[in-house]
Amino acid sequence: MMETGNDPRVWTRFTPAERIGRSIVYIVSAIAIVWSLQTVEIIPEFLYDAPEQTADLFARMWPFDLKFWPVVWSTLVETFHIATLGTILAILLALPLSFLAARNFTANPILRWIAQFIFVSSRSVNSLIWALLFVAIFGPGALAGVFSIAVRSIGFVGKLFGEALEEAHQGPIEALTATGAPRAAILLKGYWPQAEPAFWSVALLRWDINIRESAVLGLVGAGGIGVALDAALNNLYWDQVGLMLATIFAVVVVTEIVTSFVRSRII
Amino acid sequence: MSASTLARAAFPPDWTKRFVWIGLAIYTVYAISTLDIDGARIARGMANAARLFDRMFPPNLQPDKLELIKDGMIESIQIAILATFVGVLLSLPMGLAAARNLAPPWVSWTARAIIAVLRSFHPVIVAILFVKAVGFGALAGILALIVSTMGFVSKLFAEVVEEISAKQVEAVRATGASFFAVLIFGVFPQVMARFVGLTVYQFDSNLRNSTMVGIVGGGGIGAPLFTAYQRFDYDVVLTILLIIIGLIMIAEFVSARIRRIFQ
Amino acid sequence: MTRSALQTHATASVLGIRHLRKEYRAGVPVLKDINLDIGAEGLTAIIGPSGTGKSTLIRCINRLVDPTSGEIWFEGQDIAKVQGSGLRHIRRRIGMVFQEYNLVERLSVMENILSGRLGYIPVWRAFLRKFPDADITRAFELLDAVGLGADFATRRADKLSGGQRQRVGIARAIMQDPGLVLADEPTSSLDPKTSVEIMELMAEMSARRGIPIVVNIHNVELAKRFAHRVIGMTGGMVVYDGPPDGLGAHHLAEIYGGEDWQ
Numbered sequence: 001m002m003e004t005g006n007d008p009r010v011w012t013r014f015t016p017a018e019r020i021g022r023s024i025v026y027i028v029s030a031i032a033i034v035w036s037l038q039t040v041e042i043i044p045e046f047l048y049d050a051p052e053q054t055a056d057l058f059a060r061m062w063p064f065d066l067k068f069w070p071v072v073w074s075t076l077v078e079t080f081h082i083a084t085l086g087t088i089l090a091i092l093l094a095l096p097l098s099f100l101a102a103r104n105f106t107a108n109p110i111l112r113w114i115a116q117f118i119f120v121s122s123r124s125v126n127s128l129i130w131a132l133l134f135v136a137i138f139g140p141g142a143l144a145g146v147f148s149i150a151v152r153s154i155g156f157v158g159k160l161f162g163e164a165l166e167e168a169h170q171g172p173i174e175a176l177t178a179t180g181a182p183r184a185a186i187l188l189k190g191y192w193p194q195a196e197p198a199f200w201s202v203a204l205l206r207w208d209i210n211i212r213e214s215a216v217l218g219l220v221g222a223g224g225i226g227v228a229l230d231a232a233l234n235n236l237y238w239d240q241v242g243l244m245l246a247t248i249f250a251v252v253v254v255t256e257i258v259t260s261f262v263r264s265r266i267i
Numbered sequence: 268m269s270a271s272t273l274a275r276a277a278f279p280p281d282w283t284k285r286f287v288w289i290g291l292a293i294y295t296v297y298a299i300s301t302l303d304i305d306g307a308r309i310a311r312g313m314a315n316a317a318r319l320f321d322r323m324f325p326p327n328l329q330p331d332k333l334e335l336i337k338d339g340m341i342e343s344i345q346i347a348i349l350a351t352f353v354g355v356l357l358s359l360p361m362g363l364a365a366a367r368n369l370a371p372p373w374v375s376w377t378a379r380a381i382i383a384v385l386r387s388f389h390p391v392i393v394a395i396l397f398v399k400a401v402g403f404g405a406l407a408g409i410l411a412l413i414v415s416t417m418g419f420v421s422k423l424f425a426e427v428v429e430e431i432s433a434k435q436v437e438a439v440r441a442t443g444a445s446f447f448a449v450l451i452f453g454v455f456p457q458v459m460a461r462f463v464g465l466t467v468y469q470f471d472s473n474l475r476n477s478t479m480v481g482i483v484g485g486g487g488i489g490a491p492l493f494t495a496y497q498r499f500d501y502d503v504v505l506t507i508l509l510i511i512i513g514l515i516m517i518a519e520f521v522s523a524r525i526r527r528i529f530q
Numbered sequence: 531m532t533r534s535a536l537q538t539h540a541t542a543s544v545l546g547i548r549h550l551r552k553e554y555r556a557g558v559p560v561l562k563d564i565n566l567d568i569g570a571e572g573l574t575a576i577i578g579p580s581g582t583g584k585s586t587l588i589r590c591i592n593r594l595v596d597p598t599s600g601e602i603w604f605e606g607q608d609i610a611k612v613q614g615s616g617l618r619h620i621r622r623r624i625g626m627v628f629q630e631y632n633l634v635e636r637l638s639v640m641e642n643i644l645s646g647r648l649g650y651i652p653v654w655r656a657f658l659r660k661f662p663d664a665d666i667t668r669a670f671e672l673l674d675a676v677g678l679g680a681d682f683a684t685r686r687a688d689k690l691s692g693g694q695r696q697r698v699g700i701a702r703a704i705m706q707d708p709g710l711v712l713a714d715e716p717t718s719s720l721d722p723k724t725s726v727e728i729m730e731l732m733a734e735m736s737a738r739r740g741i742p743i744v745v746n747i748h749n750v751e752l753a754k755r756f757a758h759r760v761i762g763m764t765g766g767m768v769v770y771d772g773p774p775d776g777l778g779a780h781h782l783a784e785i786y787g788g789e790d791w792q
Contacts, residue, residue, distance in 0.1 A: 443622025
């Protein structure tokens with residue numbers, strides 16, 4: 001066939017800039033992994049022992065201590081309240097902030113930055129750590145749990161809902177503005193109808209997550225089934241631990257089925 | 268209003284929606300009533316909060332404390348790195364096995380069942396079990412976070428794989444490519460960017476969780492944090508919290524950059 | 531027919547189809563008893579209305595669809611039932627051009643063309659993108675031959691226009707070093723001018739490289755202009771098989787049903 005020249009044409013998969021970017025990521029990741037492997041302390045004796053310990057663990061869990069069920073049930077109800085109230089409180093707090101964070105709604109960059117900072121702080125600190133702080137304030141109990149769930153969720157709900165607001169089409173909003181509608185009316189009839197599906201989807205998603213999270217808050221005294229779990233763990237009542245783990249598993253499965261059902265109905 | 272009942276209803280009332288809202292309101296009032304909130308408790312809480320903040324500020328920056336915090340933070344970061352690496356490596360085959368468009372039904376349902384079990388427990392509970400199995404320390408934390416990484420990444424990766432274009436895969440299959448060559452040329456190019464996105468997202472998430480597993484003995488900054496809290500050294504607690512927030516912010520910035528490189 | 535008779539037949543033609551039948555649902559045949567021989571060169575067009583089994587026929591040949599019964603003779607063996615590596619060896623000798631191009635969107639043009647070699651190279655080479663130099667040289671040569679040029683090599687497939695994509699699709703099929711190329715409605719997603727260019731390119735490829743091409747096509751005018759042989763199908767059966775000149779109005783009426791389509 002025709003040869004355009006006698007220089008052999010070479011083909012490389014990426015442009016030099018792409019190659020450099022990717023190589024840096026690969027190399028840095030490799031170094032990070034090697035560095036972590038070298039310093040993380042692993043005690044071999046513990047590791048050899050692990051299968052035996054695990055078998056022992058499960059042997060002690062079975063059969064479950066069914067006499068303990070009334071306690072499990074009452075703390076489970078409390079867990080449900082913590083998750084649900086915490087989610088509701090989080091939404092109430094996050095909604096105004098998400099409007100502050102949305103670029104198409106708030107022009108002032110400082111206000112936006114403040115909202116973003118609250119979101120990042122809320123998301124960065126784990127719910128268990130938030131629970132420590134609220135137990136220090138309100139004392140042990142479900143109230144601290146509700147607040148730690150709420151504060152942890154503000155960032156999640158606010159960020160996602162703020163993004164949904166930013167994706168709202170400007171057309172209807174311009175049309176309402178052109179009719180001379182007040183800002184509150186624009187919010188209610190321009191933004192809300194567009195963002196409502198995202199709102200419910202985010203709320204459901206977070207509620208699902210919060211059911212899981214509220215089950216462990218009791219480990220630091222913030223109410224729910226975790227309190228009973230902590231007591232059973234400290235007393236080495238493994239048959240009670242087993243019952244509670246099985247219960248939590250069942251609740252999580254049911255929650256997931258319920259949320260996916262509701263999601264398919266409303267969205 | 269009688270006028271509106273006479274006129275044609277422009278907006279038919281949405282009774283399901285109203286029912287949901289009313290039900291939610293009643294539930295909220297009831298659930299709040301179970302929390303035993305009263306004036307005295309709120310007042311006590313406010314006083315406690317004031318004392319808490321008073322003790323928190325200024326954050327404690329003494330060198331010996333910082334040294335301790337540094338060691339804990341580094342261990343947390345290492346836990347996150349190793350858990351992400353191993354977890355993501357295992358999620359790749361797991362996610363492919365769970366994708367219904369690639370794997371035969373019995374494989375994908377088995378994989379889905381495993382993923383569901385992995386996902387259902389909070390990392391802290393998993394960490395408690397691993398502390399019992401392999402002893403106190405970073406290893407228990409790493410194993411716990413590997414479990415949560417696999418639960419999250421395999422599930423979403425399977426969803427990504429199920430969304431790929433079958434036509435592009437068919438075209439590669441039509442060239443006579445073997446199963447693995449079809450994966451490499453037909454499937455991976457379509458999903459790799461999303462997979463990298465999931466990986467860096469999970470790294471952020473693991474970093475957050477690695478600060479927590481220490482509370483139950485899984486290594487990292489959690490242990491010094493919990494100790495400081497129990498000793499009422501709230502100024503040290505604040506220092507640790509600020510460092511965690513700063514670290515997460517940096518990590519989120521870096522992840523956004525990495526995602527762009529692999530778009 | 532005896533086996534020896536079939537084999538002598540197979541040397542005369544590249545592809546021999548005997549009593550091919552395909553049912554997606556039992557009892558509802560999409561293809562009823564198809565018998566065809568495709569010669570060693572030239573462009574053969576299959577015309578017919580939508581849903582008449584043209585696409586199924588093409589896909590039965592490279593076994594993207596499994597036939598219900600019948601024989602497909604290609605390169606000396608009945609490929610209607612081969613499985614596993616045998617099937618992959620057959621597929622790599624049959625190139626395919628798709629209606630919607632079916633390029634891997636996020637790969638570069640070069641990677642898409644080279645994917646025509648995947649049936650020939652070991653997996654580790656595919657993984658590392660270490661294709662033999664001869665393949666890369668040939669891919670560049672094909673890139674010129676389909677009228678794109680080396681500048682396109684590193685562009686991503688999702689950045690190309692429809693016509694450009696189809697040129698890459700053709701290059702990928704030829705890259706397989708095929709004994710036969712199948713094309714399933716290669717112009718249906720393209721504008722009229724580009725459609726002509728793509729058909730011209732395929733006819734030229736077929737003539738210059740001696741590769742027989744079988745094209746499914748809606749457009750009767752394009753079929754008549756570029757094919758040396760036209761096969762008319764309707765209701766899962768062949769109702770016309772002959773040169774384009776022989777295709778009269780009454781044939782078209784039979785194929786497309788009624789006269790009002792004109």
